[in-house]
Amino acid sequence: MSNPLISSGYKPIVLVNMTQPKRRSHWAWGWEHKMPSIEERHRLAELLEGVLGIKAGEVEEAVPIQAVELPGTELKATWLDTTNDARIRHTYGRSWPDLMRGFLGDFGPAPLAVATPSSTEELEKVYDWAQDSGVKVQIYGGGTSVVGGVECDPEYPTISLDTSNLSGVLEIDKTSRGALIAAGAFGPDIEDALRPHGLTLRHFPQSFEFSTLGGWIATRSGGHFATQRTHIEDFVQWMEVVAPCGAVRTGEYPASGAGPDMNRVFAGSEGTMGLITKAWMRLQERPRYKAQASVKFAAWNDAIAALRAIAQSGLNPANARLLDSREALMNQVSFDGSNILVLGFESADRPLAAQMERALEIARDHHGQCDGAVYIDTNGPGAKESERWKSAFLDGPYMQSALLTMGVFADTFETAVTWSGFERLHNAVIANMKDVLKRTCGRGFLTCRITHIYPDGLAPYYTWVAPMPTRDRSAIEVWKTIKDEAMKTLRTNGGTITHHHAVGRIHRDAWHQEAGPHSIAALDAMKSSFDPKHILNPGVLL
Numbered sequence: 001m002s003n004p005l006i007s008s009g010y011k012p013i014v015l016v017n018m019t020q021p022k023r024r025s026h027w028a029w030g031w032e033h034k035m036p037s038i039e040e041r042h043r044l045a046e047l048l049e050g051v052l053g054i055k056a057g058e059v060e061e062a063v064p065i066q067a068v069e070l071p072g073t074e075l076k077a078t079w080l081d082t083t084n085d086a087r088i089r090h091t092y093g094r095s096w097p098d099l100m101r102g103f104l105g106d107f108g109p110a111p112l113a114v115a116t117p118s119s120t121e122e123l124e125k126v127y128d129w130a131q132d133s134g135v136k137v138q139i140y141g142g143g144t145s146v147v148g149g150v151e152c153d154p155e156y157p158t159i160s161l162d163t164s165n166l167s168g169v170l171e172i173d174k175t176s177r178g179a180l181i182a183a184g185a186f187g188p189d190i191e192d193a194l195r196p197h198g199l200t201l202r203h204f205p206q207s208f209e210f211s212t213l214g215g216w217i218a219t220r221s222g223g224h225f226a227t228q229r230t231h232i233e234d235f236v237q238w239m240e241v242v243a244p245c246g247a248v249r250t251g252e253y254p255a256s257g258a259g260p261d262m263n264r265v266f267a268g269s270e271g272t273m274g275l276i277t278k279a280w281m282r283l284q285e286r287p288r289y290k291a292q293a294s295v296k297f298a299a300w301n302d303a304i305a306a307l308r309a310i311a312q313s314g315l316n317p318a319n320a321r322l323l324d325s326r327e328a329l330m331n332q333v334s335f336d337g338s339n340i341l342v343l344g345f346e347s348a349d350r351p352l353a354a355q356m357e358r359a360l361e362i363a364r365d366h367h368g369q370c371d372g373a374v375y376i377d378t379n380g381p382g383a384k385e386s387e388r389w390k391s392a393f394l395d396g397p398y399m400q401s402a403l404l405t406m407g408v409f410a411d412t413f414e415t416a417v418t419w420s421g422f423e424r425l426h427n428a429v430i431a432n433m434k435d436v437l438k439r440t441c442g443r444g445f446l447t448c449r450i451t452h453i454y455p456d457g458l459a460p461y462y463t464w465v466a467p468m469p470t471r472d473r474s475a476i477e478v479w480k481t482i483k484d485e486a487m488k489t490l491r492t493n494g495g496t497i498t499h500h501h502a503v504g505r506i507h508r509d510a511w512h513q514e515a516g517p518h519s520i521a522a523l524d525a526m527k528s529s530f531d532p533k534h535i536l537n538p539g540v541l542l
């Protein structure tokens with residue numbers, strides 16, 4: 001999920017009012033105090049109309065949490081939190097339908113209660129109690145799922161199991177460059193604990209601030225960096241999973257050829273097999289040298305050819321983000337119809353002029369124009385400047401919630417496809433999305449950025465913005481029509497249903513088609529072994 005309107009390069013509209021206490025919004029993205037003010041939203045509306053030609057409506061505010069009504073709960077236990085506040089805050093992730101239902105004050109699927117175990121023993125007691133009392137358990141990490149991964153199944157009495165008390169960096173091995181990290185640790189807490197040791201996990205999904213290590217592994221999250229180890233499972237050496245059948249620990253080796261890799265069974269299992277309680281993560285030294293450049297391309301096909309040549313060159317840039325001309329316009333980084341390639345290299349060990357110069361040479365061979373690169377030694381001046389992208393990148397999602405309050409859809413979908421299959425897929429996405437946005441909303445705006453590159457293919461990331469025909473529950477039906485069209489287009493044109501947004505409930509049927517019946521049956525059998533009474537995450541993934 002990404003910034004629907006604004007990202008690096010654009011002066012952020014969001015003002016940070018630190019006089020208010022820090023508290024997460026019960027319905028929108030992130031902190032309450034970082035939601036753009038009414039004046040900022042008016043400025044955003046002007047920008048939207050001026051740049052995209054989409055007219056926003058009047059600002060409406062969400063139903064306040066105190067006014068939300070929930071179905072009753074009979075559950076009682078000292079270790080269960082049955083307050084409305086806890087139940088509301090554990091009802092949804094942050095997909096567009098989640099935001100909309102939260103905005104309207106509809107928290108019908110709320111869990112009956114919330115448990116927050118702080119040890120394996122407490123977790124096992126929750127499992128025993130749930131198995132004995134016929135209650136299902138829905139695992140909740142940071143609650144940033146965009147695929148319905150934390151929502152309770154209305155068919156069953158269900159509690160939410162929050163991992164936030166299973167937190168912290170537990171052990172660091174500087175010699176082998178690894179750390180044991182508890183699953184409920186949030187991104188900033190992990191980096192804060194590693195920084196004094198000169199180390200980093202270097203995994204920065206856009207949801208970094210509000211998502212957890214366990215959630216990342218359970219969903220195979222993708223980080224900000226464009227090449228090599230793009231997904232979190234590439235950093236896992238071993239993990240502990242506590243399942244209803246008992247605890248499982250995968251092999252504690254830097255590499256092993258013994259049988260199927262159980263890390264890869266649990267990574268992406270989305271809480272259906274057991275709860276990932278901790279993982280031994282591979283770390284890196286904090287990068288000292290950085291090189292950054294931006295290249296303009298008049299023609300999209302030239303930009304794609306340059307990107308492929310860079311992906312297949314072995315240069316492995318940390319960043320190789322290509323914005324199409326509409327994305328560049330929306331982000332206010334280019335107004336002349338150019339496509340923009342943002343290139344970056346990072347190293348803890350050596351200056352990067354040779355790699356950057358070669359990448360720019362490749363770009364120029366494909367008609368790219370660049371005024372030169374910036375080289376930064378983070379031990380010297382300019383270190384702060386090199387980190388500026390991070391706050392703009394992480395604050396982007398506030399705009400999606402702000403646009404919703406003005407009756408404007410903004411959402412994203414992403415995929416991965418081979419280089420040879422890209423043109424067909426991309427053309428189909430443009431044609432089908434244009435058609436469905438016109439049919440459902442009268443008009444719309446679609447942009448593309450390429451977020452990750454591999455020698456054999458690329459990960460395109462699409463953002464669509466459109467006026468909502470109505471501002472009530474029926475907008476969710478409109479969203480579903482658009483989402484279905486996007487999923488069908490990806491599936492029938494060689495793209496995977498997701499490069500890093502996971503499966504959850506929203507992508508489940510499409511993923512079952514992608515995986516095929518034999519694989520799904522095998523995973524079902526594995527689930528029955530780890531979770532014999534099927535108490536965990538019903539309706540998610542399987």
Ligand SMILES: Cc1cc2nc3c(=O)[nH]c(=O)nc-3n(C[C@H](O)[C@H](O)[C@H](O)COP(=O)(O)OP(=O)(O)OC[C@H]3O[C@@H](n4cnc5c(N)ncnc54)[C@H](O)[C@@H]3O)c2cc1C
Nearest residue numbers: 141142143144145149205206207212214215221222271276
């Ligand atoms: C604005 C925004 C930006 C995003 N950017 C990115 C991005 O850049 N890259 C990316 O990959 N994703 C992104 N996402 C999606 C989401 O942040 C990821 O899927 C993330 O990995 C979820 O982590 P979480 O801790 O919030 O997990 P949750 O949302 O709480 O849970 C996700 C799933 O994992 C299960 N789960 C959680 N913890 C555990 C555990 N310890 N053991 C077993 N199962 C568990 C849950 O039951 C659920 O099914 C974004 C989402 C939003 C809203």
